[in-house]
Amino acid sequence: ENTFGQERLQEKITLNLKNADIKAVLKSIERKANVVFSYQKGVIATDEKLTIDIKDETLESVLQRILTPRQISYQVIKANKIVLVRRVLGNEPEASEPKPVPTTLDIQLAQTVMGTVTDENGAGLPGVSVIVKGTQKGTTTDASGKYKIDVPDEKAILVFSYVGYLSQELVVGNQSQINISLKTDIKALNEVVVVGYGTVKKSDLTGSVAQVKSKELNAFPTANVLQSLSGRAAGVQVTQNNGSPGGGVSVRIRGTNSIQGSNEPLYVVDGFPTSGSNPTVLNNVDIESIEILKDASATAIYGSRGANGVVLITTKRGKAGETNVDFETSYSSQTLRRKLDLMNAREYATFYNKQAANDGIRPYFTQTQIDSFGEGFDWQDFVFQKAPMKTMSLNISGGNEKTQFSVSGSAFGQEGIIRESNYNRYSLRTNINHIISKKFTFNLASTLTRIMTQAQNSQGGNRGGSLISAAVSSPPILSPYNDDGTYRIFGTAYSFISALLVNPINPLNEQSNQTKGNRILTNAAFIYNPIPELTIKVSGGIENMDDRTDSYTTNNFINSQGSAGISTSQFTSFLSENTVSYLKTLQQKHNISAVVGFTYQDFLSTSLGGNGVGFLSNTSQTYDLGAANTPGIPSSSYSQSKLLSYLGRLNYSYDSKYLATMSFRVDGSSKYSEGNKWGYFPSAAVAWRISNEEFLKNNTFISDLKLRASWGLTGSQAIGPYATLNQLFSGKTVFDDALFTTYAPGTVLPGNLKWETTEQKDIGLDVGILNNRFLITADYYIKNTRDLLNTVQLPSSLGFTSTIQNIGEIQNKGFELGLNANVLTGALKWHINTNISFNRNKILKLYGGQDILGGFVDISAITDNRNILREGQPLGRFWGYIEDGYDDKGKIRYKDINGDGSITVLDKTYIGNPNPNFIYGITSNWSFRNIELSIFLQGTQGNDIFNTSSINNTVDFGYGLNMPREVYFNHWTPATPNAKYPIVSNTTRTNVSNRFVEDGSYLRLKNIQIAYNLPLQNWGVKWMRSAQLYASAQNFLTLTKYSWWDPEVNSNGGANSTAQGFDHNSYPTSKAMTAGVRVGF
Amino acid sequence: CESILKEEPKSLATETFYNTAAEVEAAVNAIYTPLRSSNTSGMGVYIAVLEAHIDYAYGRGSYAVLNNFQGLDNVNISRTAGAWEGFYLSIRNANLVIKNAPNGKSISKANIDKYIAEAKFLRAFNYFHLVRNWGGIPIRTEANMTEINAKRNSVAEVYNLILADLKVAEAGLPDQISQSGRPSKWAAKTLLADVYLELKRYAEARDKAEEVMLSKKFSLVAVQTSEDFQKIFGPTVVTTSEEVFYLKYSRQSGQGNLWPWLTNHPSTRLHGGGGVYGHHSDVTNPVYKNWDDKDLRKGLWYAWNIGLGATSILSKKFIDPDAIGGSGAGNDAPWYRYADVLLIYAEAASQAANGPTTAALEALNQVHRRAYGLAPTSPSAIDFKLTDYNTPSFLDLIIKERGYEFQYEGKRWLELKRTGKAKQIILASKSKTIADKAYLWPIAVSELGYNTAIDAVKDQNPGY
CATH class of the missing domain: 3.55.50.30 (Phage tail protein beta-alpha-beta fold)
Structure with missing residues (x-):
């Protein structure tokens, strides 16, 4: 009963x-x-x-x-x-x-034990509970940490436990005096880790999962939360595509798997698998933790979206008890991290006179003119500015036993180091958990975000045709304005200057590009516990993104009559997840937990765009497209896809020693061909917690030792909707002077397609040393992606230039090492968290062994492919010519690789590799009394960058482009035949060659922070819980050989998986000084 | 659940298209799109590469290398590859019409014939450009359009297809077109005449050109000043009596002509999108120096310092001060004007008769008179005289006249090659000896790399 x-x-x-x-x-x-x-x-x-x-x-x-x-x-x-x-x-x-702890009625009280319990510093600990193991017999220590207890016999075991300290067990033996020092509980192993469709104790993990906590995520302000992941977890490579405010970030977990598809991981926010490559809905401060699922055991539960790893983002929750109010604010001042050392006006004029002389043209400048130029105008100082970044957030959380809540409002505002570029995000987040009754619980997680951003073109451009290339290329002999206040036109001021080179004042003042977006992410769940072991969860959620971009070029812009464009996009994803989970411990030692579920998610995108050219007035900007002299052709689009899934997972552990996990997911996607829509993704993992075996149990050196092994299949949805259908696309053509509609297929021939499958094997070791003061995690993995959706090039005479087929295989294998150490735990605390990852990527098979050329550069000086995908080689190797010094006229010579006597495409070879040998991050925190110091270093080693920016600005002579001072001092003349740069002549030609491949390795002091926690207790302040003041610096120091602005660059973006490591006039990265306050009430 | 996963795009599908006249017409319209591309790596620069190979003008910047006539460098190889891809995309779209239109469910036989004729005209137009620039090329018709690999056909095989297609076009195209920009049967005859001329089948060339002349459907537009040429080439001209077959452009984003942007200079304000002055001439050029100042066509050149010294000159033939950006000029691309019909006739008639005829001379004189601001069809003091010329000298005269008449129309280089005078004329005008490899462009890497029926080394054009 x-x-x-x-x-x-x-x-x-x-x-x-x-x-x-x-x-x-x-x-x-x-x-x-x-x-x-x-x-x-x-x-x-x-x-x-x-x-x-x-x-x-x-x-x-x-x-x-x-x-x-x-x-x-x-x-x-x-x-x-x-x-x-x-x-x-x-x-x-x-x-x-049935109580597991048997107690006996008549215990023989054989002896009395007494002693003192102290903390690590030797101070007596009051209130420590001292219990005789297996009984209800026990006592607590007194004010000075002393205790006295009677034990039945010498085999009795005393358990000392106290909140915040590691429990300790000691066999009494024949001792009558037992003094013991308790160690601070570093908690690492008892922490709960979020995994797909559930949580698990860190100690019970069988898969490879990295966790990054809010403190690290919120260490310094970033527009994109993923930037704060950089260097924090092994196996995770984070590259910011460029330095523009709110600019995209690409994330690679254990390398690149897919040629055709995205290689960005799946982002799951509070259980909701979001779309898009970057989750922009959240502010960093809202995030409690981020878990990165790496091996198949962890990711296979996400099936067809798991192949690139899964990033689980958990937002902050309320706790029952006192209401907490937390307020944070920070202010940063950003500046250009590094200026390029360019020619000044005198050098510029001398340099171009030299070019004229070499080309038999009359000198552009007289010596008197040159002497009068002096330093000239500094265009970098003109284009780049000091810019603020502000963050502010207020979080209120609390609740009682029935209802817990966390509500926060936050604002993030970043001005770009280029005028008229910024990123502002305002979000309101609510998490509510309510216990309706003993068996019913309801929870809601909801975020509403408004994003407003102004963009300046953040990359690309030819001969100064974009703002950023113009910032380098603009002639220092000229200033932005004519004497009458009008904008100077460089090509008119001096006819030798390229007409493409735009005066930066034009885009800065006369072009705007503003995006306003609303993001909604909301997820609600009903949880029903018919019996405590069983949890039935029914949840539904909506992700919604509405964006509108207004771009306007005024009629003051050079060669512009005013042009306006508006594009809007709407995206909605509806999610329904229904899971049943079961948790049971049998006979004390068998732990079983299982989850099965059914989910449905759909994705609907629509878009609408309009534009017009020719406006009488700039007043209406984009708000009266009908006023355009030439209204453009409106555009709109629709695409929908659906994903239907069944999933299941079983965790079993025996005596916390032997752990096993099996999972299975079946995904049906509308994107694939009939008969190929369903994909099956199983996984299995085992772990052996060796430290729980008798022979290690009482080992004082090794406190934790776990060996893990996993295998599984995951998939990737590398194609968009309708890719297998023979669609026709509309277009326009002209007869008379009127537009007529055209219909034709695209240039990609649709194929019969199925899932890409990634098979991953992982073996891992977790080691805890000296009471887990040192925690080491090491993993070795092999990932093979097969049925690779592969662009198969077709002969262009077919009209279809390519098709997609499930042919191809890529392998990534690598080694990851993480070390978490509490080096000092006394009054001076020192904590280090480091990680290093090595990934090796290799293409195993391509269609018919056929190379795939990519990374096309289309600037006047070079129009050619820059990289190659070839069997046996890593993805995206740079592909070009090898330079072979200069000929007797100072022109670049290339190596005749195939020895046929002429330089043709057949002489192209490997000239670089954008994949790093290893990436690493080091976080080190010191705290002493109220002062904390932390530094965070991050770096990559061995990756190459193809510096497209430098083509125009180091060898494209004769167009009046400014260049680095080095070109001025170190170019070919008959006297300097081995100079770094060729003869300064407008007949100098160049090709995609090793000249532009640079070592992209860097080590960066990403953040250094000093913080002071106000001693509120000492001051007797009761109304405030905590208060911290801090000052920090971001990107303060970067060690690199890279010649251009910044080595952390990826102009082609994360979405273009096969063209990585290019720098093409990218928005430069800034450095920043930050000061901030964190207060809790 | 499976039914949920069925895709229902809101777009049209190949399988259910090509059923009505309107659908087939939209498919025919798509044959034009690749040829009109304003893409800077595609067809838009095709004319620019051709016009950098001529006697009266020079390429600048990345086009300058072509002034040497030593073949293409990597930048220009990419450009011609873009043109290759454009022509073949257009051919594919023509093949789709030719293959699918006959199976249309609710389209009349007359309409099927009309659209197939239009598609075949355009297919022939594409192959004619391909075969002249690349030599023997893979033939893609409705019969082999889905086979991935195709060998290089011989030049003769390509011409056989062109002639066969043009005969269908000639028979099936309407006498009167519904919109300018579409070919009429007269356009088919003109193209046929040009093909025959290329093949040195002079009598047939003469007869086809004559049929067009006798139709009285076309006449030269009279001009009084150099500026009056804007009545023919200007951006707002919809059509003229001179138009036989043009690619039409409009000042719409994505629908404009790129070529004028490539020739203009931003500070002249003759192009709304500025310009990159990729082509220019020079007062020292012999063609320019020997040109009669009274010829209004010479007046299209004006002096402008583009940083290469004070002697450089630019052309204001293709200008659009109101162009909506670089590729947004409204000027049409005139592939066949009535002037061309007259000069094809003149050349063919003289070659066929082994000496200039009165009619041949009159045809030439009409073009010549118009260029001097005179009434094209009335005899004038500047007329050439029959007694002054024999077969070779008359050919030279026509070649010279064509050079003046079709500046920047993408015709010169092909015609220098056709007449076998390229080497001599380029040496005379530019003191450059044309390398053998400069006559044919390399087959695009996008073809060679992926077509196993073509050997990338053995089958490539010489020198590449």
Whole structure:
């Protein structure tokens, strides 16, 4: 008849009370666990104060923790009634039958043990519970940490436990005096880690999962939360595409798998698998933790979207108890990280006179003119500015046992180091958890975000045709304005200057490009627990993105009559997830947890765009397209895809020693051909917690040792909707002077397509040393992606230039090492977290062994492909000519690789590799009393950059482009035949060659911060919980050989998987100084 | 659940198209799109590469290398590859019409014939450009359009297809076109005449050109000043009596002509999108020096310093001060004007008769008179006299006249090659000896790399 009562004891409760008397504690437990305590007067001391911080512990263990040391025993007498009795020695009440801890009625009290419990610094610890293992017998230490306890025999084991410290067990033996020092609980292994469709204790993980906590994510302000992941976790490579505010970031987890598709991981925010390559809905401060699922055991539960890894983002939740108010604000000042050392006006004029002389043209400048130029105008100073970045957030969280909430409002505002570029995000986030009744729970996570951003063109351009290339190329002999205040036209001022070179004042003042976007991500769930072991969860969510971009070029822009364009896009994803999970411990040692589910998600995109050219006035900008002299052709689009999935996972562990996980997911996607729509993604993993074996259990050096192995299949949806259909696309052509509609297929021949499958094997080792002061995680993996969706080039005479086929195989294998160390834990604390990852990528098979050329550069000086995908080679190797010095006229010579006597495409060869040998990150924190110092270093080693920017600005002579000073000092003349740069002549030609391939390795001091925590307790401030002031610097120091602005660059973006490592006039990265405040009330 | 996964795009599908006249017409319209591309790596620069190979003008910047006549460098190889791809995309779209139109469910036989004739005209037009620039090329018709690999056919095989297609076009195209920009049967005859001339089948060339002349459907537009040429080539001209077959452009984004941008200079304000002056001439050029100042066509050149010294001159033949950006000029690309019909006739008639005829001379004189601001069809003082010329000298005269008449129309280089005078004329005008490899362009890498029926080394054009 007590079965229900026993279940009640297994219910988990969370309790957080400070300095409460024990009666209040019991009252609180009564409310939370829905029980009633009954006891006689005198059983409970009235004056004893307790501080309790318990999370998700069973009622049984809570009661043991609180009551046993106080010589109180308990007995469940009705479903919810618990009687408390002061224990008389030798008269233990009989324990409830199925209770795992047997107690005996007549314990022989053989001996008495006494001693002192101290902390690491030797100070006595009061209130430590000392229990004889396997009994309800126990005591607590007094104010000075002293205790005294009677034990039955010398085999008795004493368990010392105290909140915030690691529990310790000691065999009494023949000792009568046992002094013990408790160590701070670093908690690492008891932390809960979020995995797909559930959570798991870190110690029970069988897969490879990295976790990054809010403190690191929020260490310094970033527009994109993914930037804060850079260098924080092994196996995760984060590259910002360029330095523009809010600019995209590409993330690679364990290398690049797919040629055709995206290689960005799947981002799952509070359980919602989002679309898009960057989650832009959240501000960093809203995030509690990010888990990165790397091996197939962890990712296969996401099936067809798991092949590139999965990033789980968990936002902050409320806790029952006091209401917390947290406020943060920071201010940063950003500047151009590094200026290029360009020619000044005098050097520029001399340089171009030299070109004229070499080309037999009359000198452009007289010596008198040259002498009068002096330093000239500094265009970098003109284009780049000092720019602020501000963050602010207010979070209110709290609740009671029934309802917990966390609400936050935050604002992020970044001005670009180029005028008229910025990124502003405002978001409001709400998380509510409400316990409707014993069996029903409801929760809601919802974020509403407004993004407003102004963009300046952030990359590309030819001969100064874009703002950023113009910032380098503009002649220092000229200033932005004519004497009459009009904009100077360089090509008119001096006819030798390229007409493409735009005066930067034009885009800065006369062009705007603004995007306003709304993001909604909301997810609600009903949870039903018919019995405590079983959880049925029904959830639904919506992700919505509405963007509108307005671009306007005024009629003051050179050669412009005014042009306006508006494009809007709408995206909606609806998600329905239904899961059943089961958790059970059998015979104490068999832990089983399982989840099965069914999910449906659809993705709908529509777009609408309009434009017009020729406006009488700039007043209406984009708000009266109808006023255009030439209204453009409107455009709109529609695409929808659906994903239907069944999933299941079983975790089993035996005695916390042997752990196994199996998962399975079946995905059906509308994108694939009939008969190929379904994909099957199984995984299996085993782990052996060697440290729980008897022979290691009491080892004082190795505190944790776990060996993991996993295998699994994941998929990737490398194609867009309708890729297998023979669609016709509309277009326009002209007859008379009117537009007529055309219909024709695209140039990609549709194929019969199925899933890409990635098979991944992982073997990992987790080691904890010296009470887990040092935690090491090492993983070795091999990933083979087969049925690779591969662009198969077709002969262009077919009209279709390519098709997509499931042919091809890529392999990534690598090694990752993470080290987490609490080097010092005393008054001076020192914590280090480092990681290093090595990934090797190799293309195993391509269609017919056929090379795929990519990375096309289309600037006047070079129009050619820059990289190649070839069997046996890593992805995206740079492909070009090898230079072979200069001929006797100072022109570049190339190596005749095939020896046929002429330089043709057949002489192209490997000239570089954009894939790094290894990437690494080091975080080091020191704290002493109230002061914290942290530094964060991050770097990559061995990757090459193809510096497209430098083509126009180092060898494209004769167009009046300014160049680095080095070109001025170090070019070919008959006297300097081995100079770095060729003869300065407009007949100098260049090709895609090793000249433009540079070492992109770097080591960067990403962040250094000093923080001061105000000693509020000492000051007796009660109304404030905590207050921290900090100052920090980002990108303060970068060690690199890269010649252009910044080595952290990826002009082609993350989406273009096969063309990585290019720098083509990218928006430069800034460095910043930040000051901020974090206050809690 | 499976039914949820069925895709329902809101777009048209190949399988259910080509059923009505309107659908087939939209498919025919798509044959023009690749030829009109304003893409800077595609067809837009085809004319620019051709015009950098001529006697009266020079390429600048990345086109300058062509002034040496030593073949293409990598930049220009990419450009011609873009043109190759454009022509073949246009051919594919023509093949789709030729293959699918006959199976249309609700389209009349007359309409099927009309659209197939239009498609075959355009297919022949594409192959004619391909065969002259690349030599023997793979033939893609409706019969082998889905086969991935195709060998290089011989030049003769390509011409056989061109002639066969043009005969169908000649028979099936309308006498009167519904919109300018579409070919009429007269356009088919003109193209046929040009092909015959290329093949040195002079009598047939003469007869086809004569049929067009006798139709009285076309006449030269009279001009009084150099500026009056804007009545023919200007950006807002919709059509003229001179138009036989043009590619039409409009000041719309994506629908404009790129070529004028490549020839203009931004500070002249003759092009709304500025310009990159990739082509220019020079007062020292012999063609320019020997040109009669009274010829209004010479007046299209004006002096402008483009940084290469004070002697450089630019052309204001193709200008659009209101162009909406670089590729947004409204000027049409005149592939066949009535002037061309007259000069084809003159050359063919003289060659066929082994000496200039009165009619041949009159045809030439009409073009010549118009260029001097005179009434084209009335005899004038500047007329050439029959007695002054024999077969070779008359051919030289026509070649010279064509050079003046078709400046920047993409015709000169092909005609220098056709007449076998390229080597001599380029040596005379530019003191350059044309390398053998400069006569044919390399087959695009996008073809060679992926067509196993063509050997990348053995089958490539010489020198590449």
